[in-house]
Amino acid sequence: MRKKLVAGNWKMHKNLTESQALITEIRGIVRDEFRQNDAEIVVCPSALALASSARLVEGSEIQIGAQNVNENKEGAYTGEWSASMLKSAGATHVIIGHSERRQYYNETSEACALKNKAAIAEELTVLYCVGESLEERESNQHFDVIKDQLEKGLEGISSEEMSHVVIAYEPVWAIGTGKTASSEQAQEVHAFIRGLIESKYGLNIAESVRILYGGSVKPDNAKEIFGQPDIDGGLIGGASLKPRDFFEIIKAAR
Numbered sequence: 001m002r003k004k005l006v007a008g009n010w011k012m013h014k015n016l017t018e019s020q021a022l023i024t025e026i027r028g029i030v031r032d033e034f035r036q037n038d039a040e041i042v043v044c045p046s047a048l049a050l051a052s053s054a055r056l057v058e059g060s061e062i063q064i065g066a067q068n069v070n071e072n073k074e075g076a077y078t079g080e081w082s083a084s085m086l087k088s089a090g091a092t093h094v095i096i097g098h099s100e101r102r103q104y105y106n107e108t109s110e111a112c113a114l115k116n117k118a119a120i121a122e123e124l125t126v127l128y129c130v131g132e133s134l135e136e137r138e139s140n141q142h143f144d145v146i147k148d149q150l151e152k153g154l155e156g157i158s159s160e161e162m163s164h165v166v167i168a169y170e171p172v173w174a175i176g177t178g179k180t181a182s183s184e185q186a187q188e189v190h191a192f193i194r195g196l197i198e199s200k201y202g203l204n205i206a207e208s209v210r211i212l213y214g215g216s217v218k219p220d221n222a223k224e225i226f227g228q229p230d231i232d233g234g235l236i237g238g239a240s241l242k243p244r245d246f247f248e249i250i251k252a253a254r
């Protein structure tokens with residue numbers, strides 16, 4: 001039985017003061033309303049707010065994730081941060097290969113594989129994102145695109161290391177657009193991803209790896225999406241900045 005996971009991606013929103021206020025509000029709701037069997041919760045603030053957010057959620061059910069990592073251990077890489085830095089700031093998770101990073105910072109799946117390796121070496125759990133553009137979906141290339149992103153991004157990851165991997169399927173056309181993939185469309189791709197993992201790592205790992213859906217998940221559509229057999233929770237953008245909505249989505253994973 002896979003435990004569901006709901007992760008919030010704050011992207012480049014909220015300064016330090018605002019981040020502290022937001023994480024404190026989320027912590028309060030979780031403290032009052034979290035049930036023992038609820039989904040695992042991860043919040044990914046900006047790197048700037050990582051350390052203080054991690055301190056503010058100490059002793060709670062909330063874990064902290066980063067939104068990016070450099071693939072090198074250390075060195076002259078101005079403006080970057082390593083996996084060990086993220087870990088020392090209190091992060092337990094890191095989002096890798098988000099479509100915004102692929103699109104605006106030219107991150108390739110090959111680069112993501114190096115980042116995945118570097119993060120796992122520090123025992124961080126990676127939320128590795130894959131997903132097709134609207135054009136790719138409309139020309140029926142989505143399965144090929146996702147297969148390619150998955151194969152290249154997981155290159156060099158061993159079976160043992162797969163316990164540190166969560167996959168997030170995020171159709172680019174559904175991110176921040178208000179358009180959600182139908183639950184059937186999402187389930188079809190999730191089952192496809194699980195099949196690819198099975199062919200590479202075998203049935204046991206395929207059945208234990210969690211595959212999240214992301215793309216305009218809101219309180220009113222979360223239950224139906226999370227109810228699909230191969231959907232193990234969500235990666236939430238916009239709605240994760242609204243504490244009540246975020247918790248309603250967490251509850252939808254019950």
Ligand code: PEP
Pocket residue numbers: 009170174175176177178214215216217235236237238239
């Ligand atoms: C995301 O950025 O990963 C995301 C899914 O965003 P949104 O929920 O706003 O579509």
